[in-house]
Amino acid sequence: MSHAEQLDIAIVGAGAAGLAAGIFAAEAARAPGARRRIAILDGARKPGAKILVSGGGRCNVTNVEVTPEDYNGGSKTVIRNVLRAFDHRRTLAWMKDLGVELKLEETGKYFPVSDNAHTVLRALFDRLAQLGVEVRPSCRVTAIRPEEQGFRIDVAEGPSILARTLIMATGGLALPKSGSDGAGLVMLERLGHRIVPTTPALVPLLLGETAGPAGAYGELSGLTLDARLRLADAKGRAEAEYEGSLLFTHFGLSGPTALNISRHWLRRRLESPGERPPLLFGHPKLSTPQIADEWLRKAAAGNPRRHLAGTLHQLFPERLARVLAGDSDGPVGQLPRDRRLAVAQSLAALALNVTGDRGYTFAETTAGGVDLGDIDYASMESRRVPGLFLCGELLDVDGRIGGFNFQWAWATGYLAGRAAARRAA
Template sequence: MELTIIGGGAAGLMAAIWAARTNPDRRIVVLDGAARLGAKILIAGGGRCNVTHYQVTADDFCGGSRNAIKKLLARFPAEATVELFAELGVRLKREETGKLFPTTNRAQTVLDALINEARRLNVSILTKRRVTRLAKNEDGTFSISGEWGEIVSPHVILATGGKSVPKTGSDGFGWELAKRLGHTLTPRIFPALVPLVAADDWRPKELSGVSLPAELSVHSGSGKRLRSVTGDLLFTHRGLSGPAVLDISRHFLDALQDDPQTQLRANWLPGEKSEEFDAELQALGPASIRKLLREKLPARLADLLLELAEIDPERTGDQLDRAARQRLVRMTTAMETPIVGNRGFAVAEATAGGIPLDQIQLKTMESRVCPGLFLCGEICDVDGRIGGFNFQWAWSSGHVAGVSA
């Protein structure tokens, strides 16, 4: 086999398509350990598959250097993704958030288009072919094997994913294969885009099912603000979820490893500063505090904030003493959320960490450590924020690896 692609997810299928388009006479095989391809594509975006975002920049990603990511994205930008899928019969629509979904609202549409195009190009797709050994031979070829048998190939693309949602097949074993060929991994590998678990006695967990826009910020133990994100948040019986939480989770978990005193704070009035809310309360006069809060927030949260600030719900603005007012301002605009853990790789939408980009020639995605080996997708140390950015990294890096290999 002239080119073997290990992993038939988003990046692997994209690499297969572009390898076959670049060199139609080449014999290409995709090996995947699962019985059916594309489990992660099918569960993405609530089963609708958020294919990409209308505007993608290097600043939407973490991990490798922004400059390196920028160069790679420029080779196959979001516009190229939209064009390719249109060519494959999948029209995309833009939602208010900027996310692009198939007009069918079905992830299956996206997966079918990729598989059908690969098959049209005579790519051989083999499932139930988990690779357990990848070795380089003396003549420069690779031996790829598992319980199913062995293939020898002069070029290999490793597109096995990271560790997020391991039941889909991305259980981190691809890194083991890369390590055996001389690669090293980033010192930290942890879940990204993951719901957070709060302490058992954190009262807002009682609001499970309530959602609202919020501003979340990560603060060092000394109080320095490190990062903030604004977006929708969902209270759960375990703690916090929703887009804003998934986005901030990576930054919070990373900072926590440097400083165990790292805090996550929530402003339930995004866009409103503590001083502004304080001034509003002072100007309230004979009006009801509870009415003001309920106009701004879901009723259950408004009532809980009053309870936590030890304020009688019947109180009016002019009955509020300074200490109680300050408690309410703090609870509403800078509430400390005692995060004690996260839901782990089982439910994380992405992986932070992986093979550092400086071990890869980004013009080609070929390994600097092991010539003939190419890497793409989540196996690399690149993770995007929520909104289709991780898929765009898969399409862009898969395209470059496929064309180059």
């Protein structure tokens, strides 16, 4: 009978979190005589695909400022403690150690100077090779079972693998073609972990046809502008609000502002199925219809003969100004009051008819995942299964656009890797 392969630390998933965990586990286990057998198992033929496509192929590795408020999902206290243990400054220093030179852009995002995500992936792989950590591609894990001496890991092809400690870094469900299809969450649920229901996050939104300017997105396709999107609760209070670049497309909305608010819209719909909460579109400087009306009246007083579309063009690109002016494109000074109020409403809080999202295939990350209450945040060890460590997107945390998701992956990978090495010793 052949013996099953025995590892000290098995890491399932060679995405950002798993690769970081592998490096930090190996570094922590480097004491003389304490060499550990560590392998990272990944179902993909070429692991790291998500790093390569990230940030438009440039990989936005972190941000100039990272706070718990940049994240959604589970407890902010847990998020704060994790980020404190390995903050963005540590990421910068670590990347430097790995030989990745970074540059800060005006948006607060850090990218490799090479503007090429390959630089980051190559540096991670090189460091793992230096440390003697094997990255095993085409190794799909189908089940994990705690045993007396650790874990038995069943793989799709070949004999099971034994590991004394196990790090799960299988990601969420975003970009399934990269190999992250939620199978890890199913395995963790079987082991008793609570899974907060998942939805896509940082995903483009679909708009439906409707009368008036809110349905005219087809005419606006390709238009990028600065805007605010707000999701209001039943009483009209802002539940979530983002400002910044917004892109109209042939299907609806994309660009950072739409991506950032998408998870809030999808969570609301998850809580109230059948509801299609409107997203309120507005100009960043006009926070309420009253303020917009004031602006309109001032603009009309200043130049009453200017047409409405021309007046609105002071705020918005011409195409959008024409759509918002609609049929009433006469001199702005002659605009009847009720029409002026309707236009003011469109400038500050135009209710867009969002009908859905483009799904995990087009999502950058996953909202929901393993409940943070099921992990010890100092070590990322599961409270349900001792010796099992969790990191990355599979946890119930999702960041906004700007390098925050990688920061979460590096930080949780760091904690899980070090703690797993201590446990394996």
